[in-house]
Amino acid sequence: MAIAAVSALVALAMAVVVHNAAHLSMLNSARELQDQRVQVAARIYESNHRLVISAKINDPNLPAPLKAAAAKGLRATYIKKVSGEPIVWAEMPLPNNKVISLYDRSPDLAQVLSDLDGVLIAGSVAVVLAGAALSVIVGGQLSRRLRKAAVAARAVAGGEPDVRVRDAVGRRVRDETDELARAVDEMADALQKRLEAERRVTADIAHELRTPVTGLVTAAELLPPGRPSELVRDRAQALRTLVEDVLEVARLDGAEERAELQEVALPEFVRRRVRGLAPEATVEVVRDAWVQTDPRRLERILGNLLANAVRHGKGPVEVVVDGAVLRVRDHGPGFPEVLLREGPSRFRTGSSDRAGQGHGLGLTIATGQARVLGATLAFRNADDDNGGAIAELRLPEARRDASEEPL
Structure with a gap:
């Protein structure tokens, strides 16, 4: 125009x-x-x-x-x-x-x-029409290249390290879009190298700590009964859990984890796992569904969500299965604003009103495992009078024929 x-x-x-x-x-x-x-x-x-x-x-x-x-x-x-x-x-x-x-x-x-x-x-009319047509062609091409660059940049920001903006925008044209794509790719490469180096250092440190921590846990078990021995065993076990969690986070950050997918009846799976992980929690099934998931990873996500609700929230803890959607809700003070705004972050346990035990890795691991499963994990606070935090996991639903019988 x-x-x-x-x-x-x-x-x-x-x-x-x-x-x-x-x-x-x-x-x-x-x-x-x-x-x-x-x-x-x-x-x-x-x-x-x-x-x-x-x-x-x-x-x-x-x-x-x-x-x-x-x-x-x-x-x-x-x-x-x-x-x-x-x-x-x-x-x-x-x-x-x-x-x-x-x-x-x-x-x-x-x-x-x-x-x-x-x-x-x-x-004059011919000149205006020709100029407008030429501008649409040139501007449209530039706009398409910019939109492709934006999509590729979002993919890089979303954790896809193999995506490159210059490949996404298409043929090489020496214009501003090509310069922007080159700059974004260079920035992505630099950030990827830095993140990879940090992940490798974290994984190496955690891996090196596993042996002495395992020995420490074993030695703590040999201590004579008593309150001091109980405190040592408790702290040693907490240190061991922390090392294992850090290793898991490092593996998830490396984007090398692959899920072993199979069809799972979600209501029955949730009932069995909740009984073992948090017996005090209630389970409500709104709608049955079969999902395509990795049971081991799904159990890890559910366990972390329940542990977070029990540790930082307030009872009763409710688990709702609505088709391929799984919700875990407590009735505590709710998630802190920084988590709702920025998402889970490692070693950040939230605001003081949700302070307690833990290292802030549970929700980070749950989010990473959900990404491996191809699911989405969202966090929000309840807007009713009861309050509380709600974690909602949306899983890929399995396509089953109506004639198939549950296994």
Whole structure:
């Protein structure tokens, strides 16, 4: 639209300039022609006193400006419009106070200008349409490349390390989009290397800690009964759990985990797991469904969500199965705003009103495992009077024929 508007303004300005220039040029040509005709008529009149070319001597209708010029002994031309039609006059002083003059109507002048205006309008419209079409083609191509670049950039931000913006935008064109794609790819490569290095360091540290921590747990079990021994065993077990969680987070960050998918009857699976993980929690089935998932990873997600609800929330803890959607709700103070805004973050246990045991890795692991399963895990706070935090897991539903019997 901007290019079309600019094209229209430029075409209008050029049309006005051309119209005025053509009008002035044709008027000057008409003046010169009349001046030449009056000179020819004057020479013939002086030689044989005969008037030709409709010339007149001392014409009473001679315009006042020409009378004034003749009084000064000047030869002149004058254009007078009658009913919008230009009339070109010319006069020339003669001896004995005589003035020879003639005039001629120029209907062709108005017609030529009208035709010229039509051509200018048609040309201007053609220029505007051509400019708009060209702008749509060029701008559309640039816009498509930018949209493809945006989609690829979102994929990179979503954790797909193999996606490259320059490949997504298509053929190489030396324009701003190509420069932007190159810059984004370089940034993605640099960030990927840094994240990989951090993940590798974290995994190496956790791996090296497993052996001494295992030994520490074993040694703690050999301590004589008593309160000090119980505290040592408890802290040693917590340290072992932390090391295992850090290793799991490192593996999930590496995007190398693969799920072993199988069809699972979700209601029965949830009932059995909840009885073992959190017997005090209630299970409600709104709608049965079979899901395509990895049971081991799904159990890990459910366990972490229940542990988070029991540890940071407040009873009763409710588990709802609604088709392929699994919800875990507590009745505590709810998730902190930073978690709802930014998502789970490792070693961040939330605000003080949800403080307690744990290292902030449970929801991080649950989110990573959900990503491996191709599921989505969302967090929100209940908006009713009871309050509480709600974690909602949406699993891929299995496509089963109605004739298939549950296993």
